[in-house]
């Protein structure tokens with residue numbers, strides 16, 4: 088392959104996803120990782136959210152959704168009493184979430200990478216520094232210098248040296264609370280499709296335990312333990328027995344962890360973007376780690392591809408920081424609130440937690456707000472529409488009605504899923520009163536970025552798609568390559584769509 092166009096630092100799941108998404112845009116990618124190869128180590132992430140499964144499907148890793156276990160019910164207990172349970176509605180073609188080990192996810196992503204000639208992976212390449220000038224970035228791997236027009240740093244939490252070399256601070260907190268996680272294989276009839284959260288069970292008093300079903304009859308058990316406790320094999324066995332009784336089990340992996348809440352001060356420094364754990368760390372309750380790292384990768388990939396092709400200017404890359412940094416701050420806010428409930432730090436917080444649990448006040452029990460896409464409502468790329476204001480974050484588990492900035496609902500169509508039509512460039516969806524041919528003609532003359540124009544009625548053949556989306560007959564909807572709605576334009580004409588596209592390209596004047 089001739090020289091890379093993007094160097095991705097780190098072959099963790101975020102770097103892998105980024106490489107695949109970049110290659111999907113025809114970009115040549117060099118992935119550098121300091122490790123000697125893919126380890127067989129244990130699993131961190133297990134719970135992957137629908138919109139992330141959608142991104143992986145687009146990247147050629149649809150097997151994650153296929154192999155993952157789509158659990159359906161979440162039960163919450165206080166001591167020996169079930170407080171409440173809720174079930175996932177399957178609203179779209181993909182499950183709301185699946186459980187699958189990070190190890191297996193990385194294997195699936197590796198297989199997709201192996202089939203992609205535009206990606207080269209080099210192990211044993213520790214990047215010790217990055218320097219940049221007006222035309223590109225140089226990655227320093229000891230004496231070796233590797234160069235590309237752009238770099239995407241997905242080097243995980245420990246990439247302090249790289250962050251520092253870029254002048255990026257990573258402020259926040261490391262918490263004293265400690266957790267023990269075990270992956271066990273056991274036959275537990277009735278538990279296969281249920282996630283269970285126990286507050287203060289008799290067998291872990293004053294602390295909580297989370298149990299997640301995973302594929303292949305395995306379970307992830309996550310205990311909150313005393314901050315200074317070093318569990319022995321005997322302790323681990325006793326803890327597992329307290330949950331599963333005398334049934335046979337196999338311990339596949341175990342680890343202890345503490346969590347961090349940190350966000351990088353910048354996610355773009357010139358020609359270098361930062362993504363995933365390298366840019367943000369949050370407590371795992373709510374599964375907002377990898378589930379936000381992958382959207383970072385997607386956001387970065389289309390913007391880097393547009394910059395490389397001359398379809399957009401530096402403002403589009405700067406919008407990567409604006410959008411994904413805001414997403415990271417939201418995740419921090421949500422997970423901090425969760426941790427105040429799970430691991431209260433003051434007498435007032437402890438009292439409140441006890442009152443909420445003893446009173447069975449289900450709406451106030453916070454065991455983690457499950458990851459959801461960030462909505463780019465305030466992004467500079469989004470054209471606001473006063474008749475469709477952002478209604479605010481809906482209650483837990485409820486999708487947000489479509490509005491500028493919000494992600495497009497996924498709807499099955501005769502030729503695929505609606506979002507699949509949006510992945511190759513901008514997509515303009517037109518109501519019945521708009522002349523698709525006229526829009527396509529005008530937009531085709533002035534917009535150089537890839538763009539498709541489709542009539543909503545023609546897309547599903549029944550005319551019901553407009554109704555499902557709530558799109559008016561004179562409206563044009565501009566959809567970004569990451570399926571977020573960039574604009575909803577009433578009384579649309581081609582000129583108003585051109586203006587919205589220009590804005591969605593970061594105000595690129597020569598669209």
Ligand SMILES: Cc1cc2nc3c(=O)[nH]c(=O)nc-3n(C[C@H](O)[C@H](O)[C@H](O)COP(=O)(O)OP(=O)(O)OC[C@H]3O[C@@H](n4cnc5c(N)ncnc54)[C@H](O)[C@@H]3O)c2cc1C
Pocket residue numbers: 096097098099100101102119120121122131132133134135189212213214215241242243244245246249268344362363364365371374375376377378379380
């Ligand atoms: C207990 C636990 C449970 C979790 N559960 C979930 C969950 O259910 N859902 C979820 O979404 N998230 C979860 N997470 C978070 C998830 O594991 C992380 O967000 C994810 O691993 C981040 O991936 P990454 O690619 O950004 O970083 P990493 O996986 O850390 O990968 C970084 C890569 O960069 C390489 N690297 C580092 N420095 C350099 C360098 N200088 N040069 C070259 N290579 C370098 C490393 O070798 C590594 O391969 C969980 C985390 C924990 C700890």
